Amino acid sequence: MHLPRPSAVIGHTPAPSMVEYEQAQSILSALIKTLPVPEVEYIPVSQADGRILARDLYALSPRPEADISAMDGYAFCCADIPDTSVHTTAIPLRDYVVAGDQPEPHQKGTAATILTGARLPAGANCVIARERVQISNGMLQLTPSDIAVGKNIRLTGEEFSAGALLYAARQKLDWRHIALLVSQNVKQVAVYKPCRVGVVASGAEFAPNAPDCRAEINTPILQAMLQSRGVHVLSRVVGSDSQQELLEAITELAAHSDILITTGGISVGQTDNVLPVMERLGASCVFRRVKIRPGKPFTLMLLGQKPVFCLPGNPGATAICAQFFVLPFLRLFMGFKPELSASALIGGRSNFAFTPAPDATCFVPVTYAQSGKEGVFSLVPSQGASDILCFSRADGILRIPAGHNLQVGDWCYANPFHPV
Amino acid sequence: MHLPRPSAVIGHTPAPSMVEYEQAQSILSALIKTLPVPEVEYIPVSQADGRILARDLYALSPRPEADISAMDGYAFCCADIPDTSVHTTAIPLRDYVVAGDQPEPHQKGTAATILTGARLPAGANCVIARERVQISNGMLQLTPSDIAVGKNIRLTGEEFSAGALLYAARQKLDWRHIALLVSQNVKQVAVYKPCRVGVVASGAEFAPNAPDCRAEINTPILQAMLQSRGVHVLSRVVGSDSQQELLEAITELAAHSDILITTGGISVGQTDNVLPVMERLGASCVFRRVKIRPGKPFTLMLLGQKPVFCLPGNPGATAICAQFFVLPFLRLFMGFKPELSASALIGGRSNFAFTPAPDATCFVPVTYAQSGKEGVFSLVPSQGASDILCFSRADGILRIPAGHNLQVGDWCYANPFHPV
Structure with a gap:
């Protein structure tokens, strides 16, 4: 594994200090800007739910793509109807147009039966809803109050025209965006690749043969929390207090992840191996502990340029640190817009x-x-x-x-x- | 495909009427109670995120499982310390206990170095935090103010005892529940099987060779909306106005789904094939149209006992009907608790x-x-x-x-x- 030269090595620089909650958040926000932007991949639109758009997206065609009928009814041209205020005019029904048809142009003095969503015959400029008129002997009976240019017609580009910006990059995609992409006949969409996070838990109590064997729960907590947000999680549980085994697990996961999380072993007890192992790996410490409760031992390291969130072993503390530090960081790292929606809190x-x-x-x-x-x-x-x-x-x-x-x-x- | 005998057949019973929004919701709530409860399956706990618990879940063991230390420090027995109000008592450090150890019982007049989470030696009843005391020549220096029975000790069953109800059936599981299940060494958990929904869209405008070919977007909308909620979606787009093709698609999907959704073809135009096809299949109509805007054509049918949501073809109307009728219905059908969380609105x-x-x-x-x-x-x-x-x-x-x-x-x- 290639590890870039660290910018600071523990013990060779002034000991990083404990920080306030707000300082920790500021440091993490600044750190994001120094990290590479996520890679982009093209995926089928049908699989884009939950992914982050990586490019601004412009309309390829207007919507609607043509003038279409908003109702089941009859299409005609207002100019064909004599301007009388009392009399009913009867005009013959000629064509029948359904969605999917490319209709013949309007023929003066006639009407076409038209269904919702069908393309309007060129030259027609009004649709009367079926339930509002009578048909006798193939003739449509119209009164002047029925007639208004543009009535029940959805005009080309009424929703948006070709070239309009539909979505800016960093939009999280869901069914609403997929619908519009499909309507534009877009097949593939550029999204950011999922973030890869390596999780290493360690402790002799997790060895299957430990006299007081415990279930390791920080890894399942982080896995469920992160995977449900589209993060790829690789995990390793080191069931010992061996620094060498921890070093090997961290080294292995670092080679395959963008961000590392360790849980446990970050206090100052004799089995707290994370800091000594990080020192051996040449990592630099960004901050050492945060003034929060629970979660005080939370320490941020850099292994080369790779952020390492060293979380406490207590699962409640790990969960709090994950919710308040790791998830917001990953959200930005994965390309999300920085603004939270108003209902996020x-x-x-x-x-x-x-x-x-x-x-x-x-x-x-x-x-x-x-x-x-x-x-x-x-x-x-x-x-x-x-x-x-x-x-x-x-x-x-x-x-x-x-x-x-x-x-x-x-x-x-x-x-x-x-x-x- | 076996279709149970319908309870009412279109045309043979009084025509079902248009209902109000509230009536439609009441009918759907009542319908849920007539449907079979979802099947149960056992899955690994690590895959349970987002699934619905199918059985009440009781604690197999207390948490903590033993008296453990809440701090890195020193464990001793208060009774060993003379009751003096000023003097410091020095007691020798004997054992060293880390998490995962099964420690020797407490030996009168000694203290054990103990790490957070480690099991307390039987007979010890106080832990003093490391940073609060001095060690000289292997002797722990204690002042009376340090001493209090139970201090820094997490007692067996303090969070819950064995047999306690942890989660009632119908709980949606996430990382919080997975954490507790793993801590209980539960490997498999009983959850409801995902609901299977068949989606059929139809319309000649969706045929690739239609003169005015349109992209079909209701299916991708419903797919993304439902799949993100853990529903299995099967879909078919019938690119024609053929009743026979629609009938075959519905028949095929009905055989493999718990609930059907059709989109389009539910108005009263000549290409509105859903009702005629449902009639040929012997389906019964529960309500015909709802007084809502958009979404008025929404019609509820029963194909045997299988609910069929006949949604309009306009994507905005389909999306509204899906959000306000289909999703709440599926939520209950899939086994969710009926109560919404206070932040759901x-x-x-x-x-x-x-x-x-x-x-x-x-x-x-x-x-x-x-x-x-x-x-x-x-x-x-x-x-x-x-x-x-x-x-x-x-x-x-x-x-x-x-x-x-x-x-x-x-x-x-x-x-x-x-x-x-």
Whole structure:
């Protein structure tokens, strides 16, 4: 594996310090700009749901592509009808036009039966809805009030004309965009390649033969969280406290991923191998710990140019760090527009008071309920950084900035787990 | 293909009538209860993201499974420390316990170095955090203020005990639930099988050799919309106005799907083949048209016991019917809990007035923006039932009940397209 020369090596530069929540976010935002833009690939439009458009997309043809009827009815030309205010005019029905037909031009003094979506005969300029008129002996009975140029006709390019910008690059595609691409006969679309993330968990307690063997749950958490967002995840669980095994796993995954995540082994205990292994690999440390609770050990490294999110081993802390740091970072790295939709956060009033530690941004699980027109957040009791059941009892996570005393009735915004 | 005897046959019973929006929803809710419950399958927990739990799930073991240390520190027994109020007591460090170890029982008068998550030696009842104490010559220096039974210890079953109900059936599973299942060493989980939906679009304009050939876009719309919700979609485009070809396509898909959707051919034009074909197949009609705009032709049939959603051909109308009728129906049919999460709808004030037709529930595309603490909805101009570009400019759809005059400043709820 080729590792670019690191810009700073642990121990050779001033020790990177612990940062505030906001500093960590700023550093990550700045880091994104130094990373290569995602590669582009062309995929069939039918498989584009959930992918990110990599190029501005312009209309190849207008929509509608021709003047078409908006109703099942009869097409005629207003100029053919005498300008009388009382009398009914009868004109003969000649053609029959359905969607898909290329109709003959309008013949003066006649009408054509036409179905919704069918192309208007050239020269016709009005459609009367079937249910509004009488037909007798093949003759259409029209009264002057029925007649208006352009009535029930959808004009060429009414929705957009050829060359119009349909979607700007970085648009996330869903059924709405696919519909328009298909209508334009676009077969392939340029999207960003999925991001590849390597996840390495380590700890002797995960060895199948450990006396007190534990199930490793950070990898499944990260896998489900990331895969549901279109990320390709490669993972390895190192079931030992061996630095060499951890080094080999990180080296192997680094060769096949854009971003690395380690979980566990980042505190200062004797089995906390991530930092020593990173040092051996020549990685540089961007920040060492963040003033957050849970998640304080979260450390950001660079292995060459590759970001390495070193997350704590406690699953609650890993989940919080993933939700608040890894996912927003990946979102931008994968090419998403930086703006979040207005409904990405849910707003409401807190029905509880919370005094966080003076020096730590706190993350607490909350439920969300509607009370009249307002949302109300309630605290979900948590047993600490290793508690994961509390999350499945919650609707989202409230971030309480360091030193901010949350009062009952305060308005706040939470990150929902799954908004729908 | 076996088709059960229909309960009512078109033409042999009083003609089913046009229904209101609310009636259509009630009929669909009642229909769900007459349908077979989804089949259950067992899948690996690692693949359970997005699936619906089919059985109540109880804890196999408590969490934590044993008394464990919440910190890197030193474990001892409070009773070993003399009850003095000023002096420091020094006790020798004996064992070293890491996560995964099965430690020796506590030996009176000693302390064990212990790492976060490691099992507490039997008989120890306090952990002091490493950063709070001094070690000299292998002796731990303790002051009385450090000592409290249970300190920094996570007790067996503190999160939950064995036998506790973790999740009730019909829970949609995501990383939070997967984490807990993995921690319980659950390998396989009972989930409902995905629903299979057959989609048939028809129209001569979709034939590749049609003089005015059009791209068929309802199928890609429904495919993307349904597949992103875990539905298996089978589709057929009948590029003709042949009743026989439509009948064959419907018959073929009915044999392999739980629910059918047709698009197009449901108005009253001469090429509107869906009703005649359904009649030939012996289907019964539940309701014929709904007082909504767009989407009025939407008709619900039963082919045996199999629901058939006959949607209009205009893509805007199909999309609205799919969002407001098909998706909620499938959600229940697939086993989801009937309750929507509180954030499934977005609330806000309308910044526009809208007078719907007196007899039709109207659906209008809207954008959503935050203004202070409130959301604000703005109308997205639409060119009518065939307009699909308007949806990709909108954040959601506002439903305006028949006869309700929406005023500027009215509070309302919209269905977001993609909340995050």
